[in-house]
Amino acid sequence: MFRARRTRYAATVESVSRIAPRMARITLGGPGMSAFHCDEPTQWVKLFVTDPLDGQPAGRAYTVRHSSSAQPTIDIDFVLHGNGPAARWAEAATPGQEVSFGGPKGAFRPDPDAEFYLLAGDESAQPAVLTIAESLPRGMRGAVYLEVEGPEAEADMSWQADLDLVWVHRTAGVPKGEALRDAVLNAPVPPYERVAAWAAGESGAVRDIRRHFLEGIGLDRRHAYAKGYWKRDEADHRDPLASD
Numbered sequence: 001m002f003r004a005r006r007t008r009y010a011a012t013v014e015s016v017s018r019i020a021p022r023m024a025r026i027t028l029g030g031p032g033m034s035a036f037h038c039d040e041p042t043q044w045v046k047l048f049v050t051d052p053l054d055g056q057p058a059g060r061a062y063t064v065r066h067s068s069s070a071q072p073t074i075d076i077d078f079v080l081h082g083n084g085p086a087a088r089w090a091e092a093a094t095p096g097q098e099v100s101f102g103g104p105k106g107a108f109r110p111d112p113d114a115e116f117y118l119l120a121g122d123e124s125a126q127p128a129v130l131t132i133a134e135s136l137p138r139g140m141r142g143a144v145y146l147e148v149e150g151p152e153a154e155a156d157m158s159w160q161a162d163l164d165l166v167w168v169h170r171t172a173g174v175p176k177g178e179a180l181r182d183a184v185l186n187a188p189v190p191p192y193e194r195v196a197a198w199a200a201g202e203s204g205a206v207r208d209i210r211r212h213f214l215e216g217i218g219l220d221r222r223h224a225y226a227k228g229y230w231k232r233d234e235a236d237h238r239d240p241l242a243s244d
Helices: 085-092 126-135 178-185 203-216
Strands: 008-020 023-029 044-050 057-063 066-068 073-079 098-105 116-121 141-148 162-169 195-202 224-230
Touching (some): 073 085, 141 178
Antiparallel strands (some): 008 023
């Protein structure tokens, strides 16, 4: 079966900044991106980098956190978990390095009839969660649950919708994802409003969250998105979107 070749864009690292103890924001730009267009929440690109450990090429999927068509540039937030070629590349990235990427793919389209949005994610899903939160209209009610290591990883957030932000801190010795799962399973949800939900993170935790969306809250599958972005005990926290 014929499969159309995706456009690959050449880019240059313009800047690298730490936005949290374990997260780096890398801005990519350059003339090779002049035809690139990305303006919808949760859109992602497949980034191709060289692993500094062994010099081998690798491709991984990452959410576009911000995009500007004027420059043009995109921001990608990387979790510096210490494992995997893309995380190692991000840890060592410096301005001037050249990379390439394909995409974008995917997009979030809000339920036009929703009255309350429940959003949840760990660091791997934080960029996608925030693009959704920032896209919701003024007056939309809801809650955003973000799992991070501790208070030092919290950051200022802003959006026009009426969304409560809940930082969920991990406990030493407890597997990642369990704190988020417990918080979401106990999150208050207005029973009299039409609810929509979006969650992503560790696969096992997200499986329980998905079940809660469907059985605990009683959401229609069309309005309950839950995606495992990585699996516990896997050395390379690889976003499954990168498998194609």
